[in-house]
Amino acid sequence: MPASEPTILATSMGIYAPRRDGEPRRVNPVFDLAAELAGAGPQPKICFLNQAEGDQPSTLTRVYEAFAGSRFRMSHLALFPMPNSDDIRAHLLGQDVIWVGGGSVANLCAVWRVHGLGEILRECWAAGVVLGGVSAGSICWHVGGATDSFGTDLRGFTDGLGWLPYGNGVHYDSEEQRRPLMHRLVGDGTLPTAHCTDDGTGLLYRGEKLVEAVADRPGVSAYEVTRSP
Incomplete structure (x- = not known):
């Protein structure tokens, strides 16, 4: 049973849950949330990009x-050096959750466009497959955000898929260039109103609407950055 509405989880969350000393590693509970949102059964299918x-x-x-x-x-799903699936569309539509890892959001979006993956993922989104990701895998669904895709000095990126009509700021509390650059990008109109996440925080969207912020640890926050009139 797919998600009741197109659903995206855009996060600054890692694969593993935070843990105290001596605790075993375990998968981040955000994946259980994603499976629940997808209406998945006891063995949710998740594909990592x-x-x-x-x-x-x-x-x-x-x-x-x-x-x-x-x-x-x-x-x-791998695309380097070539796709590892003969039918990418069928494989992705057969998932409960599609999760996108971090790295270079500029390269990610460029490669997806070459392979027509944006159109397939949008079909998955509309069909109720829950889409999610971390860092680059969060920014990609938005208009853009702050990125280190072009070097260690962060730059603005405005070539995201744009299904969510906002900017997106990740790692807001852990990388000192992130917050001031997002303020500048929104302030000068390069990006629209932006939704930003501390490490350990995620944003839940139903369609284009932000409906909830979630966290895997205490003391972290999500933010909305708007341009002053």
Whole structure:
């Protein structure tokens, strides 16, 4: 049973849940939330997309290790050096959750456009597959945000998919360039009103509407940045 409305979880959350010393690692509870939103059964199907890192094998290995032994049925879609699926559309439409990893949002969106993946993902979104991601995998659904895609000095990015008509600021509390750059980008009109997340925070959208902020730890926040009249 798919999500009742097109649903996106845009986050600054890692694959693993935060833990105290001595606690075993466990998958972040945001994935249980995503499965619940998708109306998935006891074994949710989740597909990981890692084009923002060029489909790095080491990252894919860590992701599979994280989900090993969990209730999730894990798969991934690779596009480097070529697609690993003969029918990308059918595979993605068959998922409960599609999760996009972090890295270069500029490269991510460019590669997706070459492969026509934006159109397929939009179809998945409309069909009730829950879309989500972290960092680049959060910014990509929006108009744009602050990115290190072009170097260590952050720059504005405005070539996201734009399904969510806002800017998006990730890692808002943990990388000192993020907050002032987002303020500047919204203030000068480069980006529209922006929704921003501290590490450990996510934004839940139903259609284009932000309906809730969620967190995997105490003491973190989400923010709306608007341009002064």
